[in-house]
Structure formats: structure tokens, C-alpha cells
Amino acid sequence: MAGPPKKRQKRDDIKQEGQMPQKKFYRQRAHANPFSDHDLKYPASPAAMDWSQHYPAFAATVPAGVPNDDPIATPDHDKQNHLQPISKQVQVADIGCGFGGLLFALAPKMPETLILGLEIRTSVTEFVQEKAKALRVQHASTGLYQNVSCIRANTMKFLPNFFVKGQLSKIFLCFPDPHFKARKHKARIVSTTLNSEYAFVMKPGGKVYTITDVEDLHVWMAEHFAAHPSFERVGEEELEGDECVGTMRTETEEGKKVERNSGTKYVVVFRRLEDPPWP
Template sequence: MGGDKIRKDKRQKREDYRAAIRKEGVSELPRKKFYRQRAHANPFSDHQLIYPPHPDQMDWSSLYPDYVVDEPQEQPTPAPETPSDLDLAPLRPKRISQEVEVADIGCGFGGLLVALGPLMPGTLVLGLEIRVQVTQFVEDRIKALRVQNQDAQLYRNVGVLRANTMKFLPNFFRKAQLAKVFICFPDPHFKARKHKQRIVSTTLNSEYAYVLRSGGVVYTITDVPDLHEWVVQHFEAHPSFERVSEEEQEADPLVNVMRTETEEGKKVERNKGQKYVALFRRLEDPAW
């Protein structure tokens, strides 16, 4: 009984903290210890996620409120006497002035996101994360950074979304919408029977090819040699991608950001581990 009470008190403390940190105008950066979450989530489980049936029905206004376009209000039409399919159609989402062009798949605690924001001020950057508490942490982190940098108007172009990219990536992005996709330190799933859960595969690479524009780049990094070889093998075998040369890779300033700014990257650095980087360019589709 005593142990149950202690756990309940700790859970209540975490909930109270998260409620306080999410109040309007709070500039305190969130602390991870109040966002307890398992390290892994099964992408094949039903996580009760909300996703749009089509990218055109995605409402981005809550993630990027500074980019919302003011449109004249349409005059309401009289309701028909009999219901129709039109009555059941979803409301048109608010339009934003530009589209998301950079996606960080499995963004974790948002280290790369908040580093890319100021470096790419004219680009909308989105983090995708499947774990509930981790997503809430990143939401609160972005909110606090926006308050802290209100005068400079920083981090307005950064957002995070809870999503399962293995299932629903094309629900959020149109064909050829993205310019860059980051896959940083993904779960290696060491056991052979779990390789189907890896975020890089023949099928998923086709989805990355679908959402990436011609010339777009997939950035990958891991500290697991076996996973690095798996990633290289599957992207090089895909007809829509070619590997970026090491010379061009090292000249890309975002590669160093990817190496140093993610939480996993910092952990590998502290442990003096090795980081394996590979970039892959989206090829132009051949003429049919």
C-alpha cells in the first residue's frame, strides 16, 4: 500500500508540474524528469492517434500560429431540409502561408528541432514523435523558447506532432512536399524478428521517396554499425535514391548540427562512441 501511495504521489506531482508549465506565458524550459516515458513504443500497436484522411485536411494552424493566413469569412448558407454528405464533410482547416518542408522523424526530446529552427528561419520544420510524454515535452519546450525569444521572433517555424510515421506519413505530406528528412539515432531493434520495426526498409523508403521532392535529402545517423549498414544497403538498393558523396556530406553544415545537437548524439559523445552518417538524395523520376 505504501508503494502505491508513493507512485500515486509522484504521478500527481508530474501532472501538476506539466499543467503549470503549459500555462500561457510561462518561459521556464521543461525538465525531463516530469515527462516519464518508456524508451520505446511498438509502431504496430494501436496508439489511438489522430491523423487527417488527406494532407489537404491537416490543420497546421495550432503548430504554426504565426503563419496563419487571414481569410475572409464565408457567409453561412441555410441548412438543407434533409441531411447530405456535404453536411458531414469536415470543416476546412485554416490555411498557413507556406508548407512544412523539413521533417525530423522520431525527433525524441527535440534537440535537433530547436537547433534547426534559428538556422532555417524561412522554413517550417516539423518533429514527428510517437511517444505521448516525449511529444508533450517538446511542445512545452518550443512554447517556452518562443516566450524567451519573443523579441527575436525565434522558434515560430518549429512544431511537433504525435504521429506514427510507419503508418501515416502520406496522410500529412503531399507528394514531393519535403526538402529534407532527418532520421537520427532510430531504435536499432537488434533482434532479427524485430527488424520489421526498423524505420528504414524497402517499403518505408518508397514512402520517403513519395514525400520528398527531386533533389531532396534523407539525413541518417546512428551509433550502431549494423544498423548503419542496414540503412545504407536499403537506400542504395532503392531506385529513387543515390548516396551523397562523403565530400559533399561533410560540406553540408546540417550534418554537424545532426551530429552534435540531438540528445542521443550528445550521449554518444559523452561515452566516446562512434557516429555513422549517411545521406541519400532523391533522384528525379524517369519519364514514363
């Protein structure tokens, strides 16, 4: 059960087209074990992913395939012929998007770029999906928020199931679980070995944005990206001019909390370098 059934019941009771979901019905414990299997649905490969379900406004007009109720394509590569293609690829990923504050702030700023939130908690994912739906209805005249969606995923294991090599231009890692215990450090979202996977799905020149209010974790993330030959740190001046950094500081849910608590926010951004030539 995801949360007490009552909560889910209430959630459904008040659900109305175009109405914003209420956070209180979607709360879920803030930690998930990235090593356990969960009951995840994910495509066998990026080609098996049905993106048109998530970005219907960007679906290519070619009428193709049987409609699929499942938001995530079944991991069956035989079916990929039936998938409806979309005109654009996802280029921005918010890993661990939580309730989606950053997603909904970024979406109107880059309406032609597909933005995807990835979140491991079921209820929280549902909230973001419902909110995206509601915002699309509310902004039907302007067509805003068509470019934002969210899926439930464990990106530490399944990032390459969703994105092909060099697909992403921006990855956001905002206020990740700090995993204080040394024993738990392997569960952190940033590690030298995992950074190779981020590098794989990013195009050269793309950026990884990280923000946290935990200094220890900030140092950890900065050190581990710096130690990875595929990344270089972006200088302070460039950060100032980057709209995404400002948005990340002020619009993420956690960012707002830290603000209220007058805590410190640590930002560090890394750029994906070209792969070195073979030796």
C-alpha cells in the first residue's frame, strides 16, 4: 500500500479535471532504497519507451499503433513498431524531482524543450503527473506545460533504459538524500562510477546542476564530479548568468524550505566534456 488507503480514497474523491492535486494526499516517506527491486516499470530500452503518452502535444501526427493504457511502454521490443513517435526528445531531466517545483518553474521558460522529472516514490510521482495534467488544462489557451512530465523510476539503475547516448543537455540533481552514514554512501546519487552513466546520457557541453543544503554532501558531489574525467566544473561567473541556477535556488520545494529556515544553499555545476580519443 502506498500510504494509508484513506488517503488514496480521498485523493480520488476530489479529483476533478483541471483541478490541482493537493499535496497532503500524496505525501510519502522521503527515503527509498535504491538497491531494492521495487515494483518498477521501465522500458527494455529507450526505443521501447512510449513518450507520446507523456507529451501528447508533441506526438508526431502520423496515426500509428494501438493506444496503450499503460503510461510506460511494456518492456517488449516486439512492440516498438506500434509506438507513436514524438517530434522531440526529452532533453532535460530532473532526477529526484520530488513534488516537481523545479519542473513547473522551468517548463514555461523553455516551452519547446521536453522536460522530464524522475522520481522513485509512487505517490509523489502521481502528484506531479496530476499537477502536470491540471496545469495543461488550465493553460490550454497558451499551450504551456505540455512539455513537462514525470515518471517513476530508479535512475541509479535504469537511466540507460530511458535515454540514449548523448540525449540530455541538462540534468538536475536537487537536494538529493544526503545519506549521512558512511555505510550508505554508495546509495548517494553521485559517485564516480555512477557519473559515467550521467556522462553517457549527456551530450558534450551539457550540464549537470547540483544543489544541496548539506555541506558535506556538496563537497562529496563536487569532489566526485571533479574526479571524473568526463566533467569539468563550471566557473562562478557562468553560474551567475545561468537562468537555471537561479530557478533551481528559488523554485525547488526544498529550496523554499531552506529559504524559510535561512539555511545555506550550495550550488555546483559541471559540464560534460567530449570523450577522449582512443589511446
